[in-house]
Amino acid sequence: MMAEEGTQQLPYVRETVLKKRKVNEDWAIKNRERKAAKRQRRRDDGKGAIKRPEDFVREFRNKELDFVRMRTRLKVRKLPxxxxxxxxxxxxxxxxxxxxxxxxxxxxxxxxxxxxxxxxxxxxxxxxxxxxxxxxxxxxxxxxxxxxxxxxxxxxxxxxxxxxxxxxxxxxxxxxxxxxxxxxxxxxxxxxxxxxxxxxxxxxxxxxxxxxxxxxxxxxxxxxxxxxxxxxxxxxxxxxxxxxLGGEVKWMGKPDKVIYTSAMSLAGVSNAHECITVGDSLHHDIKGANAARVASAFITGGIHAAELGLDEIGETAGDDAIDSLCLMHGSYPTYVLPSFTW
Known part of the structure; x- marks a missing residue:
């Protein structure tokens, strides 16, 4: 009785499924062997290949042409x-x-x-x-x-x-x-x-x-x-x-100041001193506000919370940590707040 309880019947698998698995395994093995033999043939052919002088001349000219084009790109193209x-x-x-x-x-x-x-x-x-x-x-x-x-x-x-x-x-x-x-x-x-x-x-x-x-x-x-x-x-x-293709592209997005001036015009505000930017990103929100000369409030409990060593919402960050982080991103907020509720 105990022996019967200890034995478990294996799940039934149809014979066609087993044959299909066997065929797939054999095909995979043959495919790997065929690819390995092909790679070996390529290596063997490369060892015995003889390059003509024209090939060396063409390769050298292509290298020098690429180098000249590279120097031209560096002179003509202006890096953003x-x-x-x-x-x-x-x-x-x-x-x-x-x-x-x-x-x-x-x-x-x-x-x-x-x-x-x-x-x-x-x-x-x-x-x-x-x-x-x-x-x-x-x-x-x-x-x-x-x-x-x-x-x-x-x-x-x-x-x-x-x-x-x-x-x-x-x-x-x-x-x-x-x-x-x-x-x-x-x-x-x-x-x-x-x-x-x-x-x-x-x-x-x-x-x-x-x-x-x-x-x-x-x-x-x-x-x-x-x-x-x-x-x-x-x-x-x-x-x-x-x-x-000939289209006119206007780059709008933080930290570009265009989006700030556009928002001011939509709001009917002409003086930047009457506006304030609130955001938690030094690179996008605060840097864009600096470029547009708009006052800014940096929320320390946002995406920079881990860098400032903050674990809870509303926790105040140290002045030294904030100064070093602002210096690293090149962004300088007018105000610093631990959190913000709209």
Whole structure:
């Protein structure tokens, strides 16, 4: 009786299902073997290949031409100031291109951690970063992701480094071990640090491996042209594309002062001293108010609460912490409030 109770009957599986599983497993094994043999043939063919002198001349000319075009871009194109960009966060992707890169461009791509094709990294929008992207513009494409994009990328394709060993982001213990000294102890902290471009953005970005992306359904054109000119490289914002088609683009958004002056005109106010800006973002709300010369009230209990060491709503931050944070963002509020209720 006890033996009968201890035994459990296995679930019934139809024979056709078992055969299908066996066929799929055999096909997967053969497919892996076929791909491995193909890679080995390519390596063997490359070892015995003989380059003609014309190939060396063509590669050298392409490298020098890319270098000349790069110097021309740096002279002709004016880099927008980092403060005028719509976001402080950039996601750059290495796109397929020829392998005959100039050593200087290869060095810049290595600094950006874009050494492999169809890999992407998060970058901070600074003048140095924008200059590097301009140097390697024919070989990368980039845009400004939002919080949803950051969260989906890290959750779906994120992998981290710990002791020079990659691992999937499935354990908060490993994240705390790698970034705990910077106050990042879980996956949500990594997402927040990247999305807000926090003070430890560099450590969090270097902790993440470059994201390996799939080839898009629409094949890339393999042209060294900017996206706005019909190619694949460069800035992929919609405004840049529309501007290239002859449309007039007006950049409106914090911290640009245009949105403040437009709001004042809609409200029928002509004097900036009669207005006040209330916000919790030093980079967007307060910096825009400084540009428009409008008084501002900084709410410390918002998105900067963790940076100021605040745990509860209404808690007052220290003067030294507020001063250092304002100095880091280059924003200076007129008033500071712990919370705000409308």
């Amino acid at each position: 100031p980092a403060e005028s960009l719509s976001s402080k966060l950039i996601f750059a992707i290495r796109i397929p291109c020829t392998t005959d890169l100039h050593p200087h461009m290869r060095k810049i791509l290595r600094k950006l951690r874009l050494t492999q094709v169809l890999t992407g990294v998060f970058l901070k929008a600074s003048e140095a970063t924008m200059k590097r992207l301009l140097v390697v513009e024919p070989f990368v494409t980039y845009g400004f992701p939002n919080l949803k994009n950051v969260k989906e990328l890290i959750y779906k394709k994120g992998r981290g480094f710990l002791d020079k060993e990659p691992f999937p982001l499935t354990s908060n213990d490993l994240i705390e071990k790698a970034l705990g000294e910077h106050g990042i102890i879980c996956l949500e902290d990594v997402v927040h640090e990247i999305a807000t471009v926090g003070p430890h953005f560099k450590e969090a970005s270097n902790f993440l491996m470059p994201f390996k992306l799939k080839c898009p359904e629409r094949r890339l054109q393999m042209k060294k042209k900017p996206y706005k000119d019909g190619g694949d490289s460069g800035n992929r914002t919609l405004a840049a594309k529309y501007e290239s």
